[in-house]
Amino acid sequence: MTPESVLTMGQQALQLALLLAAPLLLASLAVGLLVGVFQAATQINEMTLSFIPKVLAMAVTLALTGPWMLQLLSEYTRQLIESIPALVR
Numbered sequence: 883m884t885p886e887s888v889l890t891m892g893q894q895a896l897q898l899a900l901l902l903a904a905p906l907l908l909a910s911l912a913v914g915l916l917v918g919v920f921q922a923a924t925q926i927n928e929m930t931l932s933f934i935p936k937v938l939a940m941a942v943t944l945a946l947t948g949p950w951m952l953q954l955l956s957e958y959t960r961q962l963i964e965s966i967p968a969l970v971r
Contacts, residue, residue, distance in 0.1 A: 883969050891962070898958050902951050909943040910936050
């Protein structure tokens, strides 16, 4: 196992992690921004007000993108397991 192959596998793992986290983080960001604008417009300073909409948005996003995320993760895992014999040499 060469240092280049270790770096390549690490880079692919980080890219996959970013790709899997992006939809959830973007949904949370968008809802947080909308709730923040609403709170600023109405001058409601309740910290817990933004929690429930974010959780609901993340649940909906996970329900919509979950199969795609699972397919991506299982494909990466399958490729990683299949490459074990070539890495051991």
